[in-house]
Amino acid sequence: MDNKPNQIKLRKRDLIFHWLLGYSNETCYNYERLQALGTTAAMYPIIKRLYKSKEDISKALKRYLVFFNTEPSFIGTIIHGICASMEEQRANGANITDEDTNALRTGLMGPMAGIGDTVSQGLVYPILAGIACSLALQGNVMGPIFFEIAYKVIMLTMGYNMYMLGYRRGKSVILEILKSGTLSKLTDAFSIIGLMVVGAMTSQRVNVVVPLSFKVGQVSLNIQKILDSLLPGLVPLAITLIVWQLIRKKVKPIYVILLLFVLGIVASYLNILGVPKA
Numbered sequence: 001m002d003n004k005p006n007q008i009k010l011r012k013r014d015l016i017f018h019w020l021l022g023y024s025n026e027t028c029y030n031y032e033r034l035q036a037l038g039t040t041a042a043m044y045p046i047i048k049r050l051y052k053s054k055e056d057i058s059k060a061l062k063r064y065l066v067f068f069n070t071e072p073s074f075i076g077t078i079i080h081g082i083c084a085s086m087e088e089q090r091a092n093g094a095n096i097t098d099e100d101t102n103a104l105r106t107g108l109m110g111p112m113a114g115i116g117d118t119v120s121q122g123l124v125y126p127i128l129a130g131i132a133c134s135l136a137l138q139g140n141v142m143g144p145i146f147f148e149i150a151y152k153v154i155m156l157t158m159g160y161n162m163y164m165l166g167y168r169r170g171k172s173v174i175l176e177i178l179k180s181g182t183l184s185k186l187t188d189a190f191s192i193i194g195l196m197v198v199g200a201m202t203s204q205r206v207n208v209v210v211p212l213s214f215k216v217g218q219v220s221l222n223i224q225k226i227l228d229s230l231l232p233g234l235v236p237l238a239i240t241l242i243v244w245q246l247i248r249k250k251v252k253p254i255y256v257i258l259l260l261f262v263l264g265i266v267a268s269y270l271n272i273l274g275v276p277k278a
Contacts, residue, residue: 017045019163022080025072034069046084050091063098070109071116077159079108081166130201206236211274
């Protein structure tokens, strides 16, 4: 944006304050407008900087009270950056209407939620949780500490850079991504990586064996060795696939956990299932 005389410019501290307040989007969460109230509250320092009269401030805040919902921490911050840029342009005379602002927010909240949720829940969370759980299972107190610090650092780094990208490049950067098909490619790539991580965690952390053995004549047959000859980790894989099918059929996770508890206790008592000996 050109620096003309009498132009109102947002300061770096205004942008940082707005970005940080955006993390409280869901503190005013309601099922009529979802994140709208939190988003409006976060916009206040931007609006107050750009508009002076109470009437203008009130009108500006009201246009953000429409339904809004997106991933608020990793990728969705780009929408807030774009909104700050649009408000700055509008305050300096650009022909931007309420409909333009809301159309952009409505159009972007879905795609940004898709890629943001994939990055946060399908990639960052499982990878860091896998590392943290491995440390915790070894008795290392740094497990949960590592998770909390690493997750926050990645979240804040990505959130800040996406916000500033949205502010500096405006809606043009999103239009470029949407037109090129990069968004769907990134979503697919992150989904694949996340599934690979979950699969690796399953093979490492689901430790179940079949301790049964019996004799046929003079030969002692160990069921677990037979299963390992067919496919190592067959029992953990089977249990994981059963759980996956139950969840796909909309069985509540708490019921799945209780079922695993009961089957684990009964199968262990009957010596059908056990854990590998150290």
